[in-house]
Amino acid sequence: MNFLKQFFEFTRPGNNNISGQCKLCGKLYADKLKSTGNFHKHLKRKHTKQYEESKFSDSIPPKTDTNDYSENLTSNVIKINQVMLEELIVKSPKWKPASARHFTKTLLPSLLNDVQDKIKNLLDNVDHLCITVDVWTDRRGRSFLGVTGHFLDLEYVPQALLLDFLRLKGPHTGENIQNITIQILDNMKIKGKVYRIITDNASSMIKAYKFGLSVTDVDYTIQDDNKQQQDDDYDGLSEWLLVDWCENNNDLFDKGDDPAKRLSCFAHSLQLTIRDGLKYTPYLSKSLSKCIKLARRSHKSTKVADILDDIGKTINKSNMTRWSSEYLLIKSIIGLGRKSIDEITDVIDDNGVKFSNDDFVILQEAVQILEPFAEITSRIQSESVVTASLVVPSVVHIIDHLKNIKPNISFLKKMCLQLEQATNERFSGIVKRLSQQIVYKDDPFSDPIYFVCTVLDPEFKLFWLIQMNYTPILESQMKQHLIQMILNECEKSIDISFDNLESSLSSSTLITNSHTTQSVDASILKKRKLFQYDERFNSSFGSTITPINEINVYINDPIRSRFSLYWENSDLCGLKGIVKRAFSVQATSAPIERVFSQAGIIMSPRRTSMSEEVFKSLVFLRVNQNMI
Known part of the structure; x- marks a missing residue:
């Protein structure tokens, strides 16, 4: 840096950047803090003579007496050779390196x-x-x-x-x-x-x-008389009571089926959804083609490479097989700024890559629309966290995002509509459940395991329902549907008859009103949580606990710690068994x-x-x- 001060007038660094004005030509350059590459490149290209002269003068070492240095060096070499002879050669005379075979x-x-x-x-x-x-x-x-x-x-x-x-x-x-x-x-x-x-x-x-x-x-099988008894118990209580998710036969999943069934990769389906959304969008296609041409030309032009080096940025390459590469390409071009883009297109001297004001608006709208998709794609493919619980909140977020962004879009409204339609088709099983419609076995992502995992992840529980903007009644019904899905999973792990399960549901208060944030009666649950610290209660509670009791305790637990930490320290043994099985599922x-x-x-x-x-x-x- 001291060497460069004779050529540049540096300004005070900020935001991890440093800028300096050349004293020889007056041009202003910037680079990252503790990095001087751009300044050296400028001197080498524009002021070669002065740069070399200054470098040469600095590289001439002062004169020193080398007699003592030579004597010490000779002595050290002799000592090293002696050690090698005594230790290496003498002690390992027959050592041979292992062969590839x-x-x-x-x-x-x-x-x-x-x-x-x-x-x-x-x-x-x-x-x-x-x-x-x-x-x-x-x-x-x-x-x-x-x-x-x-x-x-x-x-x-x-x-x-x-x-x-x-x-x-x-x-x-x-x-x-x-x-x-x-x-x-x-x-x-x-x-x-x-x-x-x-x-x-x-x-x-x-x-x-x-x-x-x-x-x-x-x-397990559902007996007709049990179903009739269930209808009698719920008569007159309308939608406030637990609604059976499998009320319609078209939504029944055969419990005797092989549970090792195939699930689609969420990331792959999401990519196909975006591909569907990008079809037949002439505004974006025209602007995107300019971005692709600019990227290709920039990677072949040394002049463009010099400009990008001076501003410390790059242009991403496009990959036709992955939509995310096009998203990153658009984002990198917008990040260059209008001034730099104009400078680059002037160097290329091709009218086919010149960007208009509308092009920049279209590209900015595309980034705004696709940004949540990119974030979801990145997180859903994580190695170190559970991913199955991310599927439903991701779809909910996409639905909410597209709904809210449409009024603010000028050129790409059709793209939003196509993305909505593709989301509804490629994730129809999830969308139908969110709309409380009949779900068929062949619907994509119809497996209720995604909802089970979401609710049993302490990060989400039922908090994600706020994005659906349900009415109080619909929200109450949806919460009860979610509880029923977990109970269905419990039946796969616990040897409990359907009659006993219905009895536990009837004896447990599951009424939800518009003022509760979770899906069970808060006053009853508070008493249970208080009695958990009583030794007499603990001695009997462990022997009579039912799946619905554990779900009540879990849903109303205010702790929202990390998934692994929460379930490792949890005392909800019944749900822990469900968690072990359900969260083995990968989203992608x-x-x-x-x-x-x-x-x-x-x-x-x-x-x-x-x-x-x-x-x-x-x-x-x-x-x-x-x-x-």
Whole structure:
């Protein structure tokens, strides 16, 4: 920095930036604090002679007497050589480096077997897990099928493992994919533990797991006389009482079905939703094409690169397979500012990439519309947190966002309408439940597990309902529907008859009015929470607690701590069992996509001759490196 002060007049730094005016030509440049790259580049390009002269004068070292230095250096070299002779050569006269064959034929298989044994022992203590499945093709055109497993550990922390990475030979048919998946699960003896299967929306994946896998679960039937008795009990109480979510036969899910059913990847469905929204939007298409042209030209022009270096910014590249790349491209161009864009387009000298005022308005509207989608996409694919509980709040947020932003949009109203329509179609199961309509089994995202996970996540509970702007009556009904879904999940874990469950519902006060923030009577719950600290109450409460009691306690618990911390320290044993099973579900197939990213790094262009067995072993160990 002292060297640059002879050429620049620096201003006081702020916001982690520093600016300086060149004393030779008067131009103003900026750079990040503690970074001087832009200033040096300017001197090298514009004032080469002065820059080199100053550099040369500073690089001339002062004259010193080197006699003492040479003597010390010679003495040190002699000492080092003596140590090497005595310690290294004498003590290890026959040492030889291990050969590549030793690594691939001995060490790698041994390490692979150790990790596989550890994974099998770990999964022996897991009751439920979710798997993600996908197919990947390497640089040589060979296809591989990967399967990851997901579960909650004893501390309720999400865990992920690569179960296997096998060669997929032959056509990518649904039957072939299913057979290899079952082979992997049978080898690890975990087929009966699989709760859900997450894949993308490829036709082969849908066909492969259309009927899931064979997993035994607790069955129950609803007797006609029980239903009649239920109707009699609710007669005259209207909508204030718990409404049975499965009131219409069209909304019934067969409880005897294989629970290891397939679920769609939320991120993939969200991307398709956005693609549908971006269709037939001439205003945005025209402006976006300019952005793409500008990005291509800027990466080929050294003059544009110099301008971007001077202002310390870049233009993102576009990727046709991912909408997020187009969003980031638009955002990066808007971030340059109108002045810089005009300067760049003048250098390119192409009328096809010049931006008008309307173009900037359109691009800004596109960013405003798509920003929540980008945030959701990023968070829903997280590795370290539970993700199934994010699905319903994400859809609710999208619905609310599009509804509120439409009045403020000038050019892209059609895009908003198309996004709304695509959301309603691609997430129809969730949207229908939010609207309290009949949900069919084949509706996308019709599985109630998404609502169960959302309510059982302390971050959300029922707080997200405020975005739906329900009337008090509709909100009350919706809360009761959500409770019923959790009770249905409880029946899969607890050996309880439907009659007993209805009795517990009848004996528990579930009336909700417009003044309560949660779904049960607050006064009764306060008494229960108070009596929990009484030893006599605790001694009897643990033996008579019912699912509805635990739900009441949980819903009205004011604590909103992190998911893992909350459930690890919770005393709600019944709900903890539901949480262990339900939150094994992944919202997306991102985990297996990350495996393929690692596989692509291992199979680099210089390593395409690697054998299949070595490649599979390296991928398996790389992804499961925490088990080594």
